[in-house]
Amino acid sequence: MHRAMVFQSLFLLPLLFSLTTATATAKRLRTIPRLSPIGPRVWLDHPDQILGESVREDLETFFYNQTLDHFNYRPESYDTFLQRYLINSKYWGGANARAPILVYLGAEAPIDEDLDAVGFLVDTAVEFSSLLVYLEHRYYGKSIPFGSREEALKNASTLGYFNSAQAIADYAAIIIHIKKTLQAKDSPVIVIGGSYGGMLASWFRLKYPHIALGALASSAPVLYFDDITPQYGYYALVSKDFRGASETCYQTIRKSWEEIDEVASKPDGLSILSKKFKTCNPLTDASELKNHLDSTYASAAQYNKPPTYPVNKVCGGIDGGGFGDDLLGRVFGGLVAYKGNRSCYVNEPTNQSETSVGWRWQTCSEMVIPIGYGNDSMFPPDPFDLKAYIEDCKSLYNVTPRFHWVTTYYGGHNIRLILQRFASNIIFSNGLRDPYSSGGVLENISDTVVAVKTVNGSHCLDILFAKETDPEWLVAQRKTEIKIIKEWINKYYADLSRF
Amino acid sequence: MHRAMVFQSLFLLPLLFSLTTATATAKRLRTIPRLSPIGPRVWLDHPDQILGESVREDLETFFYNQTLDHFNYRPESYDTFLQRYLINSKYWGGANARAPILVYLGAEAPIDEDLDAVGFLVDTAVEFSSLLVYLEHRYYGKSIPFGSREEALKNASTLGYFNSAQAIADYAAIIIHIKKTLQAKDSPVIVIGGSYGGMLASWFRLKYPHIALGALASSAPVLYFDDITPQYGYYALVSKDFRGASETCYQTIRKSWEEIDEVASKPDGLSILSKKFKTCNPLTDASELKNHLDSTYASAAQYNKPPTYPVNKVCGGIDGGGFGDDLLGRVFGGLVAYKGNRSCYVNEPTNQSETSVGWRWQTCSEMVIPIGYGNDSMFPPDPFDLKAYIEDCKSLYNVTPRFHWVTTYYGGHNIRLILQRFASNIIFSNGLRDPYSSGGVLENISDTVVAVKTVNGSHCLDILFAKETDPEWLVAQRKTEIKIIKEWINKYYADLSRF
Numbered sequence: 001m002h003r004a005m006v007f008q009s010l011f012l013l014p015l016l017f018s019l020t021t022a023t024a025t026a027k028r029l030r031t032i033p034r035l036s037p038i039g040p041r042v043w044l045d046h047p048d049q050i051l052g053e054s055v056r057e058d059l060e061t062f063f064y065n066q067t068l069d070h071f072n073y074r075p076e077s078y079d080t081f082l083q084r085y086l087i088n089s090k091y092w093g094g095a096n097a098r099a100p101i102l103v104y105l106g107a108e109a110p111i112d113e114d115l116d117a118v119g120f121l122v123d124t125a126v127e128f129s130s131l132l133v134y135l136e137h138r139y140y141g142k143s144i145p146f147g148s149r150e151e152a153l154k155n156a157s158t159l160g161y162f163n164s165a166q167a168i169a170d171y172a173a174i175i176i177h178i179k180k181t182l183q184a185k186d187s188p189v190i191v192i193g194g195s196y197g198g199m200l201a202s203w204f205r206l207k208y209p210h211i212a213l214g215a216l217a218s219s220a221p222v223l224y225f226d227d228i229t230p231q232y233g234y235y236a237l238v239s240k241d242f243r244g245a246s247e248t249c250y251q252t253i254r255k256s257w258e259e260i261d262e263v264a265s266k267p268d269g270l271s272i273l274s275k276k277f278k279t280c281n282p283l284t285d286a287s288e289l290k291n292h293l294d295s296t297y298a299s300a301a302q303y304n305k306p307p308t309y310p311v312n313k314v315c316g317g318i319d320g321g322g323f324g325d326d327l328l329g330r331v332f333g334g335l336v337a338y339k340g341n342r343s344c345y346v347n348e349p350t351n352q353s354e355t356s357v358g359w360r361w362q363t364c365s366e367m368v369i370p371i372g373y374g375n376d377s378m379f380p381p382d383p384f385d386l387k388a389y390i391e392d393c394k395s396l397y398n399v400t401p402r403f404h405w406v407t408t409y410y411g412g413h414n415i416r417l418i419l420q421r422f423a424s425n426i427i428f429s430n431g432l433r434d435p436y437s438s439g440g441v442l443e444n445i446s447d448t449v450v451a452v453k454t455v456n457g458s459h460c461l462d463i464l465f466a467k468e469t470d471p472e473w474l475v476a477q478r479k480t481e482i483k484i485i486k487e488w489i490n491k492y493y494a495d496l497s498r499f
Numbered sequence: 500m501h502r503a504m505v506f507q508s509l510f511l512l513p514l515l516f517s518l519t520t521a522t523a524t525a526k527r528l529r530t531i532p533r534l535s536p537i538g539p540r541v542w543l544d545h546p547d548q549i550l551g552e553s554v555r556e557d558l559e560t561f562f563y564n565q566t567l568d569h570f571n572y573r574p575e576s577y578d579t580f581l582q583r584y585l586i587n588s589k590y591w592g593g594a595n596a597r598a599p600i601l602v603y604l605g606a607e608a609p610i611d612e613d614l615d616a617v618g619f620l621v622d623t624a625v626e627f628s629s630l631l632v633y634l635e636h637r638y639y640g641k642s643i644p645f646g647s648r649e650e651a652l653k654n655a656s657t658l659g660y661f662n663s664a665q666a667i668a669d670y671a672a673i674i675i676h677i678k679k680t681l682q683a684k685d686s687p688v689i690v691i692g693g694s695y696g697g698m699l700a701s702w703f704r705l706k707y708p709h710i711a712l713g714a715l716a717s718s719a720p721v722l723y724f725d726d727i728t729p730q731y732g733y734y735a736l737v738s739k740d741f742r743g744a745s746e747t748c749y750q751t752i753r754k755s756w757e758e759i760d761e762v763a764s765k766p767d768g769l770s771i772l773s774k775k776f777k778t779c780n781p782l783t784d785a786s787e788l789k790n791h792l793d794s795t796y797a798s799a800a801q802y803n804k805p806p807t808y809p810v811n812k813v814c815g816g817i818d819g820g821g822f823g824d825d826l827l828g829r830v831f832g833g834l835v836a837y838k839g840n841r842s843c844y845v846n847e848p849t850n851q852s853e854t855s856v857g858w859r860w861q862t863c864s865e866m867v868i869p870i871g872y873g874n875d876s877m878f879p880p881d882p883f884d885l886k887a888y889i890e891d892c893k894s895l896y897n898v899t900p901r902f903h904w905v906t907t908y909y910g911g912h913n914i915r916l917i918l919q920r921f922a923s924n925i926i927f928s929n930g931l932r933d934p935y936s937s938g939g940v941l942e943n944i945s946d947t948v949v950a951v952k953t954v955n956g957s958h959c960l961d962i963l964f965a966k967e968t969d970p971e972w973l974v975a976q977r978k979t980e981i982k983i984i985k986e987w988i989n990k991y992y993a994d995l996s997r998f
Contacts, residue, residue, distance in 0.1 A: 074659030160573030210910030411709030
């Protein structure tokens with residue numbers, strides 16, 4: 001199995017090779033599991049469109065004239081681009097009441113996508129009398145520098161400005177602008193984000209405490225950098241999730257990789273596999289199938305949401321055996337259970353998403369999350385290969401990933417020792433079934449830098465729209481978070497009255 | 500008086516007009532009082548050279564391959580330059596003992612200059628068993644990117660990388676490198692700086708708490724940005740210092756400006772003034788004289804050190820009246836008392852210093868310290884003119900100062916409200932006679948973010964070499980600082996043993 005292609009299906013589309021001429025090498029690039037709060041559409045089991053529309057009615061769209069490079073003073077760094085943000089003022093108690101401002105920090109996707117799924121702001125708006133602000137991350141959606149997406153993504157010279165430090169500086173500038181415009185100097189700001197956006201939220205509170213009073217960082221794997229977290233954490237958890245759902249399912253998957261290789265090695269092996277898995281296009285290499293399965297399992301585990309619980313679905317299909325009692329028939333049954341009845345599976349023709357294009361750059365510049373496959377997983381062992389990773393990125397963009405930069409700029413090593421006497425007002429929330437929780441903050445650091453976790457939760461559940469079917473533990477998680485944020489705000493009001 | 504040229508003599512040399520073609524406009528540039536820990540050589544009344552040599556014997560020089568742009572991933576941003584740092588390991592207790600590392604953060608000068616004056620590290624080395632590290636600021640001394648000073652200072656395209664955020668990122672990278680090299684992972688780092696370097700120290704602790712356990716920020720006017728501190732603070736304090744030394748001296752100076760203008764307006768006025776003040780070159784404008792006097796008074800107040808106390812010296816000369824009892828004769832007497840017997844005064848031929856060249860760029864990019872002259876001063880009122888300031892900078896460098904950036908990135912507004920529940924381990928030390936103390940943190944913010952001040956102190960006294968003649972209040976100030984830093988370190992050791 002070529003691990004390099006792992007997870008491309010998480011992006012629901014192949015890597016955009018047109019961005020580079022080094023197609024052959026590009027194929028080897030090991031991508032990092034998607035970090036968005038929302039999983040593949042197939043798993044979005046609440047009626048997005050309807051929810052989205054009613055939420056969008058209350059939103060006004062603005063564009064801020066954003067500085068291209070906050071940390072440089074070359075004439076080009078003064079260039080600006082229009083950065084999109086949206087405001088819902090329907091529930092706001094107003095500047096005079098010093099009513100709070102809840103700011104959602106957009107991540108590696110157009111902000112629109114998250115509006116349909118991230119409900120924490122709207123769901124709590126009445127309770128907080130809050131102004132709701134949604135900020136779009138630079139280089140995504142409509143917030144593109146250099147005039148066009150084509151130009152912005154052309155090469156490292158234009159992509160160079162695309163990184164997290166610039167992104168949170170953008171957010172600082174916009175939030176100051178909004179507060180000034182609304183004359184809401186004393187309104188406390190709470191920043192909220194999920195996954196990569198959750199990292200941004202916690203980092204924003206650390207770097208800009210004078211702008212945000214607190215942060216809710218949902219499923220933010222801030223510790224999955226350098227050597228802080230064991231590289232095998234992610235897939236160990238995927239495997240644990242499957243084993244927890246069904247031991248036979250887990251064993252079936254574990255044995256399947258060898259079986260696929262064995263069949264593939266036969267004279268007509270690839271065509272047998274193509275038929276068996278009803279592939280949309282004939283397989284040219286067994287790795288295509290294995291990578292697809294790999295990312296299917298990872299995705300199911302990461303977005304293992306109630307009420308349907310994808311891991312249970314996949315395992316139901318595998319254990320059910322409706323497509324033959326043999327190993328591969330069972331595995332195919334898992335795919336069908338996951339995706340429903342389709343004319344074909346694997347190798348689907350797909351379009352490139354902004355997330356896959358943008359996130360690939362981000363992972364090749366600074367967001368190096370070393371994820372490998374260890375012995376305690378249902379996948380063949382395959383340690384993270386930094387050297388190969390760097391070479392792939394170099395051939396793609398002609399720049400070397402700055403492997404240590406995230407821990408240099410944001411920290412992470414000995415986080416408890418460092419932050420217990422520094423910083424305050426950060427919630428790190430996690431669902432422990434989320435494979436990314438292996439790189440999350442799972443223990444309280446201090447009275448106000450706290451971990452809120454759920455045993456059965458998956459990726460970013462707490463910041464999604466509340467639903468009738470939400471289990472009690474999820475309802476309780478959100479209640480805890482709201483209570484904590486209220487305490488921050490009340491303490492702030494008390495402080496404010498004393499100064 | 501053309502306020503634009505104020506303080507050029509603080510840099511001991513005229514502005515480097517060769518940097519720009521806009522000479523006429525350049526002349527109008529209002530420079531900002533020098534921020535270095537050390538004043539003009541004339542006031543250095545301890546035997547620098549001797550001290551310097553003995554201190555330097557213990558120093559080893561290193562060069563670190565530093566990244567040009569930490570916040571950008573364009574291919575050019577990966578360029579590197581050799582950054583100088585010096586280490587004194589004579590007193591270090593070693594990595595096994597987790598003995599502390601005291602790091603002096605270089606500011607707007609070659610690091611050599613500070614070695615001769617900044618003694619806090621060496622003076623406390625035995626007490627702390629500390630490793631001593633001195634880091635040179637990018638674009639100064641031997642830490643020049645782009646191969647040569649000429650190239651580095653050529654224009655905004657090469658100067659653009661010259662700013663505080665990049666500088667403290669440099670420091671982060673070097674400190675991590677040093678700790679790694681020495682296998683001193685657990686040795687606590689205390690950063691120390693004076694004036695602009697003091698701002699860097701406090702900002703470093705705020706942005707990189709995972710790298711520095713604490714900061715001693717001496718005479719750091721972190722609040723002299725935007726509208727946090729009244730713009731008249733600096734000159735109000737200069738005036739207060741003079742009034743405190745001698746009411747008649749203060750009144751003489753206060754009345755002298757009009758007198759100078761009156762004489763200058765006579766047919767032969769400038770030549771009368773030139774003769775009166777024994778100028779080295781004939782005055783071409785009264786502003787030359789007035790700016791020189793202005794900066795002399797400011798410098799005397801800022802570096803009003805024991806045991807000689809320059810303000811007393813100047814006022815002794817003015818009140819003594821050895822050069823005539825008339826107003827201007829008295830003022831000249833002040834000059835002579837300040838500078839000693841010379842063949843000529845004012846308009847001295849001088850060389851351009853690195854500080855004046857570098858700091859001018861820094862004040863024209865981000866370090867916009869709005870200093871104006873109010874009614875409660877001995878100078879003619881002259882409010883800070885941001886518009887003219889921006890225009891001057893634009894004509895010099897073709898870029899606009901980012902007036903609000905310092906407060907956006909580092910904060911400063913409502914500092915007590917913000918930092919009382921965030922951050923820890925920062926000492927803001929000030930001497931209240933230092934005009935820059937008007938922009939300093941003068942009250943405790945929390946138990947561990949504290950103000951240590953002396954009523955009679957001037958600029959950066961506490962971090963200079965201790966001397967026999969030091970008054971008790973200065974000795975006490977240093978003792979307090981050492982005690983506080985020891986508490987940080989002991990608490991850190993206790994924490995470390997628990998994790």
